[in-house]
Amino acid sequence: MPPAICEVCNDSRAAVIRPKNSQKICKQCFLSVFEDEIHETIVSNNLFYRGERVAIGASGGKDSTVLASVLKTLNERHHYGLDLVLLSIDEGIKGYRDDSLETVKRNAVQYGMPLEIVGYDQLYGWTMDQVVAQVGKKGNCTYCGVFRRQALDRGASKLGIKHVVTGHNADDVAETVMMNLLRGDLPRLARATSIVTSSTASQNKRSKPLKYAYEKEIVLYAHHKKLDYFSTECIYSPEAFRGSARTLIKDLEKIRPSSILDIVKSGEDMAALVPPEVAGSVNCVAEAETNGCGSRNEDGDSMVQMERILVANDAAAEREIEVTLPASNTSAQPSIHDKKQRGRRKITKQVMGQCERCGYLSSQKVCKACSLLEGLNKNRPHTTIELGIEEEEGSTTLMRQIAGLAISAG
Template structure:
């Protein structure tokens, strides 16, 4: 049997079967298609503006290394006009982070980018090795996740940068969607599925240019581009809840190749049920607005749905839906209200009263958070004390008890 030809150029021999859609491509076409999909995601979502200084959250792993490489290439190819800086967080994990930081230092030389390293010890007075020694391996990822998120923002402020890009890929987003569903945490879906987090109230904006890129394709890109990255998994992560979600996602992907993007899209749709003013998807529908860089008609769609194009008539369909809702509204019955009014006294009220969640109990809407600043460190928080300070209180209390 003759070897299959590349589905894109029809001249070279196909060497790669894309995990996203099973298309057979040659090496050069795969690299080009991957880069063009990231380019589409960037311009359709208007992630950057000319002259912007952007920090790349660099861990030395495949995702951040590929992100740095692709952004450098696209910045030069399409003249984004960005100033790119590598920002790395040292969690203080011996045998893991110290080795990966050496990879980041090599990347800084290879990509000719400045590098800033910020450590947990200097920010919080704790390293992750000390945290795990105090609380054990269960639940330590909660501490690391909260500390790391705040450390990225603090490092950006040190550099005078207001935009951080991270290497979160489609697999990561799908895992987060699944975790939030399993926890029944609908309120977090909007933030976890949004390609951009942060608004005018935030000191630092975050974005995910690799949001629609499969993890397997990121590995293939790094392999064929011969990128220098660190591949060892964190020594404390096997106990994480995310590991269980990841295993389930991989099993679904074996059955259905598009399962990952399907979950991401489902998470975006469900996030719209939450009354938040946050964009949660690739802005392909908003192409009429001026983007930093013009999108050519033959560009490959980064979101995996017919090159990012939509069938149209969305506004007409929405208007019809709103009219139908108004017509049928008079037939709706608030069951919780009827039951609570009918059972004013006695044990029946406790038996039949329906539980409500945060927000307006009459409407059942999930309330949006009101952002402020932590009273201690000044970090953005919806509570008087941010999560990091709350966790540090517990750690410092444990340390004091141990010393006594």
């Protein structure tokens, strides 16, 4: 049987079967097509403007490493005129993050980009090892996710940068859509599907240039480009709910490869359901300067759209008339469809503002990060803990550190 020929160039031998569409393609054409698709995503969504300083959220993993490589390539090829900086968050997970940061440091040299590292211990006074020792592995990803989102903003502000790009891919977005569908969290579902997220309450915005790229194709790109990345999974992540959603989506993908993009598109469609009578009722984020490869999307972000939906729901609720039927004389059991029996879930309108404690973005008076920190600090012993350098370097969690502690009353 003769070898398959590339369906793009019709010349070279096919070396890759694309997971997205089962296209048989040669290595060189795959790399070119992958980069062209990312470029199309950037241009069609007006992600950047010429001269913009952009921080790349770099973890050392395949997604952020491919993102840094592709953005460097496209920035030079298409003359975006971007000033790219690597921004890494050190969560304080020994045996995992310290190793991956070594990869980021090598990437900074390989791509010729400056690197800034911001640590949880500096920002919050806690490392993730200490958090897990305090709260256990159940729910620890909630702490890490909340702290990490704010840490990216803080790191960008430290650098004087207002735009952070992350390596979230199509699989990540589909998983988030599925998670929020399973939890019935409609407002969060809307925000998760937006390629650009920002708010009038914050100067920072984020974007996902890899939003429509399959995880498998990102791995193929990294392999064929021989990129240097860190492949070990976080030691605490197996406990996360996201893992269940990932397994479900992978099973769907085996049956129908387009399932991932179908789920992403469904999430986008739900987020775009904005009633026309409330259009313009919420102030959109000011548009960036149009220059070079474009500005941000004029439609604003999905959070703004979701706020419009919630405003409309509140207005409609005021016009509702409750009709009460006469009481039945029968002794039959209440119907399982009786709304008063099971109650209605009220959707609370979320208006993005600033935390009254730390000043960062929040939909409540006190942001989630400050609330979580308050709970952690309440349970922290009021003692001074002295730790020798040798013990600190050799331990992996706070529980292991305890064996070598010298405690003096505070």
